[in-house]
Amino acid sequence: MDAVLLYAWRVPRDGLGHGTSGNLSRRVGANTVRITPSGIPFPRLSDADLIDLRVEDGGVLAGHWQPSSEWRLHCALYRQHPSVHGIVHVHSPFATVFACLGRPIEAVHYLIAKVGPRIPVVPYATYGTQLLAERVSEGLMTSRAVLLENHGLVTVGATLAEAYQLALDVEWLAGLYYRTLSIGQPRILDEAEIARVQSAFRHYGPDRD
Numbered sequence: 122m123d124a125v126l127l128y129a130w131r132v133p134r135d136g137l138g139h140g141t142s143g144n145l146s147r148r149v150g151a152n153t154v155r156i157t158p159s160g161i162p163f164p165r166l167s168d169a170d171l172i173d174l175r176v177e178d179g180g181v182l183a184g185h186w187q188p189s190s191e192w193r194l195h196c197a198l199y200r201q202h203p204s205v206h207g208i209v210h211v212h213s214p215f216a217t218v219f220a221c222l223g224r225p226i227e228a229v230h231y232l233i234a235k236v237g238p239r240i241p242v243v244p245y246a247t248y249g250t251q252l253l254a255e256r257v258s259e260g261l262m263t264s265r266a267v268l269l270e271n272h273g274l275v276t277v278g279a280t281l282a283e284a285y286q287l288a289l290d291v292e293w294l295a296g297l298y299y300r301t302l303s304i305g306q307p308r309i310l311d312e313a314e315i316a317r318v319q320s321a322f323r324h325y326g327p328d329r330d
Contacts (some may be wrong), residue, residue: 124207125155125171126284129163132211137288138163143211143273144189147281152176154195158186176200190249197254198277204259207281209288213272215295220268226291228310229298234318235290236276239266245270266291 128318129145132138143163146156154174157163162168172184176199189195216258219226221244226233226240233239243260244312246253260267266276266287274291278284301307 123155123171124281125157126166126168128209128281129157129166131285132163134214135289137211137213137292141211141294143192143209144148144195145210145281145285146189146195146208148176148199148206149173152182153182154192154199156188156192156208158184158196161186191253193249194254194257194275197251197258198261201258202277204279205261205277207278207284208275209277209281209284210273210279211288211293213288213295215299216268216274216292217272218299219295220273221271224271225268225293227307228296228312228315229301229307231310231315231318232316233294233310234322236266236287238312238315240264240266240268240291240294242268242270245272246270308323 125145125147132143141160141162144157146154149155152175154176156174158170158172168185172186172188172221173182174188174192175182176196179196180286191210198205198208212301225242228239241260241264243256246256261277268274274288276284276287276291278287287321
């Protein structure tokens with residue numbers, strides 16, 4: 122089973138989206154993107170439904186359906202961010218609340234260090250447009266996750282598995298931030314502390330040969 126299909130199936134189960142919202146992709150070799158199709162609910166997808174595109178122009182290399190309407194965004198991010206090998210775009214509930222407020226998610230918890238000192242909001246642009254792709258690409262210069270104003274969330278990773286885990290982490294952070302704001306004004310960690318946490322994260326987890 123392709124990783125794109127595996128994580129697409131998980132989106133509704135993990136509460137990151139519903140219906141036909143959202144799209145996922147991974148880099149396949151140097152010049153190919155494998156992406157979800159347009160307008161088909163994730164639980165109905167099979168490997169045969171995935172689309173392969175040329176990174177440079179989005180030309181279809183393989184597949185029977187139209188690619189996701191956000192193919193421009195995916196191709197642009199792979200062109201402009203060589204270290205990115207997986208992209209997740211979802212309309213997860215809490216993250217999308219902040220996107221609709223045009224409000225960044227601040228460092229209310231140290232886990233945000235996995236993506237950056239904060240999760241910024243990029244200005245609104247119509248879905249599927251090159252302008253949206255350019256704005257998301259710029260936002261990812263300082264973070265591995267960005268909110269799309271009045272739209273949703275994009276996360277990127279060295280693998281699709283990493284990008285998907287970041288989408289889960291951001292949704293958890295957004296829910297935490299939402300709840301703290303409902304009680305009072307949360308304390309926000311400063312960038313120096315986030316930098317210390319990021320350094321500690323480099324040594325977190327099992328040793329590797």
